[in-house]
Amino acid sequence: MPVETMIAPEVRARYEVVIGLEVHVQLLTQSKIFCACSTRFGAPPNSNTCPVCLGLPGALPVLNRDAVTMAIKAALGLNCTVNPYSRFARKNYFYPDLPKGYQISQYDQPLAEHGWLEIELDGVRKQIGVTRVHLEEDAGKSLHEGFADSDRVSYIDLNRSGVPLIEIVSEPDLRSPEESYAYLTELKTIMLYLEVSDCNMEEGSLRCDANVSVRPRGAEKFGTKTEVKNVNSFRFIQRALAYEIDRQIEIVEDGGHVQQETRLWDSREQRTYAMRTKEHAHDYRYFPEPDLPPLVVPDAWLEEVRRSLPELPQAKEDRFIREYRLPKQDAALLVTSRAQADYFEEVAKLCGEPKSAANWILNDLPFALDQHGKTFSKDTVPAANLAELVTEVVKGTITGKIGKDVLSEMVGNGTSALEVIAAKGLAQISDPEKIAQTAREIVAANPKQVEQYRSGKTATLGWFVGQVMKATRGQANAQVVQEVLKRELGGS
């Protein structure tokens, strides 16, 4: 951790860290949660607005069914119980980008509760409780320009006002910044698998507030927590938490008390600083939203969404290990993206060589893509083409080393493996007669090495193999080369 700290490890070891995360995820609906305005990111400011999301008096919200379906999907993906009956509530506060003066959210009767997700750190799996998943609308965005008092201007863009969000609140089950990082990564992967959000942090479709406290190891009561807001990457959240933990331990070590407050992370200074004292639920004067009926989710709807759930990453990883006999490491890496996992399965089935397919997809393909400045997509190298390459290498038509060059060519030109092999005459030479010809020339040209070999320095054979490989541009079958050379060199 790049956190500057004076805290000795043995002091830190006396404390237990407690972390709970509140994550906002923007749902991928076409229109907003309570009106028909578009949710498209990057539209001209205030162009995606109407009386409802501008908060004009008299406008009435109508709930977007797709938003609820996606929220249910997310909740089920997090193993939550979906409540057949939930309610929207007004959360009142003043902010310039909140035109109604309240946000429609859910409070005492949320859509879903009592879930969990599993993280894995150093080979150990741990369940982290998900307290609740509720639906709410996003606020608008304030943009600030200028620094000097005279030219400071603020703008308000209400395109985001009314965009559907889910808030996912974790139990205080996380015990380190690393566990928090793992939780966020797993959460994001699940949301991407479910296709309910693009989870793009730069565009604000995934935002995280981190609550953290420390307590002396063995203490029963939690310490006072602080909340860190405004952190725009998982790595920064991990760092902000590490910083905050040390800051709190220092306060407690000095006999002080941690102030319950909201703090901001400054990534340039790599520290947090106080923003405001913590607000409490009663500050928001929550009350049931009178303009919306209760949200009723009948069993049939719930079951329909349940049936639409894809296989989730952890289950896929376990299945890859079982079904394809993959090492755990490979399976875990393959399932980090659903597109990559699907691609692997296609290639593995086509070539019947799952372990080789995994190696090519995890190591050689990214390298080849990188050479051409491309990123993974299932169409860059169609699964059938990669399967063909794997097959040719396994069959011995080409060596693995040449296979890498062939793959690079395939990425660059969109050609198939066999096309590249034929066009470039790259097929492996396994014919002993052809190899013997080259071997004889090399033996004849290097009497000194022949002498060494014949006088018992058999390691010289490796040198001869290298020479033949070089002469055949690496296309000779190494095993045949060895056999032929032994015969040609005779002796020992």
Ligand code: ADP
């Ligand atoms: P508040 O009422 O202050 O909003 P909540 O009980 O709603 O607090 O919890 C908000 C988040 O903070 C949850 O993710 C929860 O797990 C976490 N949390 C609660 N208490 C603590 C604590 N003492 N230390 C760290 N995290 C906590």
Ligand code: ZN
């Ligand atoms: Zn609108």
Ligand code: MG
């Ligand atoms: Mg709360």
